[in-house]
Amino acid sequence: MAENVATTEKPYFPGLEGVVVAISGLTSIDGTLGKLMYRGYNIHELAQSSTYEEVVYLLFNGDLPTVAQLDELKQTLSANRELPAQVIDLLRLMPKDANPMAALRTVVSALAFYDSESEDNDPDSVLRKAYRLTAKMATIVAAFDRIRNGKEPIAPKTSLSHAANFLYMLNGEEPNDVFARAFDIALILHADHEMNASTFAARVTASTLSDFYSAITSAVGTLKGSLHGGANTNVMKMLLEIGDEAKVEDYIRTGLANKQRFMGFGHRVYKTMDPRAIVLKKVSRDLGERAGNLKWFNMSEKIHDMVTGAKGLDPNVDFYSASTYYMMGIALDLYTPIFAVSRIAGWSANVIEQYEKNRLMRPDSDYVGPSERSYVPMNQR
Numbered sequence: 001m002a003e004n005v006a007t008t009e010k011p012y013f014p015g016l017e018g019v020v021v022a023i024s025g026l027t028s029i030d031g032t033l034g035k036l037m038y039r040g041y042n043i044h045e046l047a048q049s050s051t052y053e054e055v056v057y058l059l060f061n062g063d064l065p066t067v068a069q070l071d072e073l074k075q076t077l078s079a080n081r082e083l084p085a086q087v088i089d090l091l092r093l094m095p096k097d098a099n100p101m102a103a104l105r106t107v108v109s110a111l112a113f114y115d116s117e118s119e120d121n122d123p124d125s126v127l128r129k130a131y132r133l134t135a136k137m138a139t140i141v142a143a144f145d146r147i148r149n150g151k152e153p154i155a156p157k158t159s160l161s162h163a164a165n166f167l168y169m170l171n172g173e174e175p176n177d178v179f180a181r182a183f184d185i186a187l188i189l190h191a192d193h194e195m196n197a198s199t200f201a202a203r204v205t206a207s208t209l210s211d212f213y214s215a216i217t218s219a220v221g222t223l224k225g226s227l228h229g230g231a232n233t234n235v236m237k238m239l240l241e242i243g244d245e246a247k248v249e250d251y252i253r254t255g256l257a258n259k260q261r262f263m264g265f266g267h268r269v270y271k272t273m274d275p276r277a278i279v280l281k282k283v284s285r286d287l288g289e290r291a292g293n294l295k296w297f298n299m300s301e302k303i304h305d306m307v308t309g310a311k312g313l314d315p316n317v318d319f320y321s322a323s324t325y326y327m328m329g330i331a332l333d334l335y336t337p338i339f340a341v342s343r344i345a346g347w348s349a350n351v352i353e354q355y356e357k358n359r360l361m362r363p364d365s366d367y368v369g370p371s372e373r374s375y376v377p378m379n380q381r
């Protein structure tokens with residue numbers, strides 16, 4: 001093996017930390033204060049008072065909707081929930097043990113075949129596709145789950161909100177108001193998050209002037225990873241593995257000694273508790289109290305205290321969403337697809353922004369391989 005040489009002294013930012021790749025009017029984060037805002041609106045106020053539909057409108061159009069604008073948006077979303085029959089057939093062809101994020105990624109890609117505008121990058125067309133896919137993501141996830149469990153997919157109900165309709169399509173019965181609102185809050189909290197890895201992936205794909213469906217397919221594949229959206233499922237696996245509040249201390253002490261990476265903790269940008277985790281912590285406690293089962297919340301809180309105390313790492317959005325979804329009876333491996341059901345709004349808004357003011361994303365690397373050498377014929381190697 002020839003000696004490796006660095007040819008240049010280019011500035012290098014591992015993980016692109018601190019590198020600004022877009023000028024955006026969408027979402028801002030103050031990592032020190034633990035503040036998150038969509039178009040200037042604080043996430044705490046949005047989680048308290050808005051709905052996912054309002055947030056979609058806000059992200060796509062720049063301002064909160066009027067009553068008439070919200071009505072129109074709700075109609076657009078509910079009219080676009082159904083999946084093409086070929087896509088349902090595709091879901092039926094998938095292995096029953098397929099990773100749901102792989103299924104979602106495949107279906108998002110396949111939907112391009114059945115959208116006559118799929119290759120059109122005109123702004124109005126991209127916005128129409130953004131509404132269509134935002135409406136369909138929930139249907140894909142619910143239909144996949146039912147089919148893999150040997151059940152028939154349930155047709156969406158236009159009278160229900162986005163959140164309530166998802167739970168209805170998943171479970172076959174309309175959710176109570178508490179679950180519907182808890183899920184709506186989770187959707188609000190996950191809708192956008194500045195230049196996270198999956199959003200960046202979507203923007204990179206859009207920057208080549210590839211189409212909307214390709215950009216979102218890239219994003220879904222990127223969210224799947226355990227350092228990103230995949231962490232929420234792993235948090236619940238950890239809680240189930242520990243199994244009992246009395247065993248938390250031992251588990252965390254052993255993990256600390258083994259330098260374990262605790263899922264749901266730490267963040268590239270937040271240096272304090274993720275504001276979304278603050279909201280979800282309350283939701284998780286509330287659902288536990290209502291069900292008379294605080295086991296998962298109490299375990300989570302104990303882990304939170306120990307990991308933060310020992311490592312100075314705070315929970316991120318994925319930590320308390322795990323026990324929240326568990327209390328709603330949702331299958332563990334759907335937690336990350338649910339993230340995508342919400343984040344489609346942010347991905348879409350970012351793709352629209354990228355097309356509006358595009359420059360090809362083409363970073364650089366610093367070559368440290370062998371210096372120039374002569375080709376060696378096969379019989380001399």
Ligand code: ACO
Binds near residue numbers: 227262264318
């Ligand atoms: N548990 C234990 N140690 C951690 C954790 C963690 N969850 N997170 C960071 N650290 C430690 C690292 O081991 C490292 O220590 P070292 O310098 O002694 O080696 C140091 O903190 C810095 O870690 P990096 O991985 O370099 O930090 P980065 O900013 O790249 O990571 C990340 C951010 C990936 C989120 C990280 O905190 C992590 O792996 N968390 C667990 C996975 C997770 O919860 N992901 C969801 C993030 S939110 C979202 O995407 C929706």
